[in-house]
Amino acid sequence: MDQAERLRTLMGTSDRRARVIAITSGKGGVGKTSLAVNLSIALAQRSRRVVLADFDIGLANADVLMGVQPRMHAGHVLNGEMAASDALTQVAGGVWLLPGAVGARHFSDLEKSERDYLCRSLAEIESSVDFLVLDTAAGISRNVIQFASHADEVIIVTTPEPTAVTDGYAILKAISREKGTGRLRIVVNFANDYAEAQRVFERIQSVARRFLGVEADLLGYIVTDDHVRQAVRRRRPFLLETQGSKASQCVRAIADRLLGEEPVASTAGFVKKFASSLGGVMG
Template sequence: MPSPADIPAPVSAAARAPVRVIAVASGKGGVGKTSVAVNLAMALVHAGQRTLLLDTDLGLANVDVMLGLSPRFTLADVLAGRCELQDTLLEGPCGLWVVPAASGKRHMTELTPREHVGLVHAFCQLDLPIDTMVVDNAAGIADSVLTFCQAAQDVIVVVCDEPASVTDAYALIKVLSRERGVTRFQVLANQVHNHAEGRQLFDKLERVSARFLDVTLHYLGAIPRDEWLRRAVQRQEAVVEAFPGCPSALAFREIARRARQWQSPLGPRGHVEFFMERLVGQGGNAEQDPLRSAVA
């Protein structure tokens, strides 16, 4: 795959095809959300999907660390006007593309809702032939998380076997449904001992959601607690790449297979969305950089 500087202009039709955007989120930190995002993205690459992994944990980003990458520019540089979004692109393992965020930049956690929307719109300017983008969100219900989940076609909520994880996952689903109109969620049980435990976690969340919320939850599956996954993290590699035959790697491949079967976006839904121009079939660059106009 060519480096970002080698991407030809004008942009090919493939670079302007609709992109499936999958947001990975969790109500609580420490449930393995970033590991899920990284390994799902890598599993999609292995399945033949041209994939971009976007880190939107704007203040405590670590996707680049988990993959052993050293970014020259991050989203913080884009917001500061030091570079364009295209300049942040990193080529990861097996042709996975990565857009990194910054770590330890407090001001990035204090962006306005208008700046979050501007960041979403900036992806209309990204001339890259991809099929899928996986968005790794911060934990919790901050405005950035709500906006980036709303701007995706699918939201994966990661839970683990802790009462606070299930409670906070419910809170995230409630806020997304009532404030942003997101009504469909994929639930992924992480760090479980077996599939039965994963299904029980989903059932708990579904029962309370069905009682109080007008949403639809789908059980995406479970990722087992796996020593090989821990070793892959220490090696700064995705487990699907480092140990492809281990239980967690096989589980991530199955999750990617299911995700590929989701219906492709048919068109814009009338609110903020990533790659909006591709959804409405418009090629070329906008007259004005939407990110710059949003933060001006």
């Protein structure tokens, strides 16, 4: 079965709605895209159909971490040249990647007809897979807030560094202000151990509870591991490069926790809510 046949099978085997997870961070350099890539693989290894959409507009690099050079990307979808499903590329670990586009237009700059086309195209994917993982840009921007606030759940990646903790709280604050925001989760990367990750989480959570009245939870942590840096240099996901590494074990634990939970109940899917925020109409 070639890639085209596999894609047709993927897009035609389900009418349920995907669990949509937005992965974001308050600043760059905390391992956001690395988590998005490796978590997607971990979910796919557990027999889930997974699409990873690289929506870090302008600085997309999920394809680099996966060692691929795709011919089609999200820019072609934004320009109306093809449907999102036609821009998917099957990559390592059984994941389907919607590659990002460097320098693409912002979603709010699209014409209404282009927005509708984009949203209907994304809806086709949302109704056909188990997980739609969104790798957003880092930092607080309208693009990030639009994506994250409409997902079923938001994973905020931070580290023990003071600036990362501060920025992690800032992005949590911005997202939590949006109506209808899904479950808020924290993943602490580059932690020495669970105890350190718990301390970082408690610093963010205590402030969020006091000043925002918001509850997040610690979804998991990833230990500092030299295997991760080595895998990045080889343009390979560390979950595939060193399956027995401590970082790989941490990511698998995060995937197992997600799969062991009841999905967040939502009457409207991600695409319908996202379309509404753009002024589009989903029929």
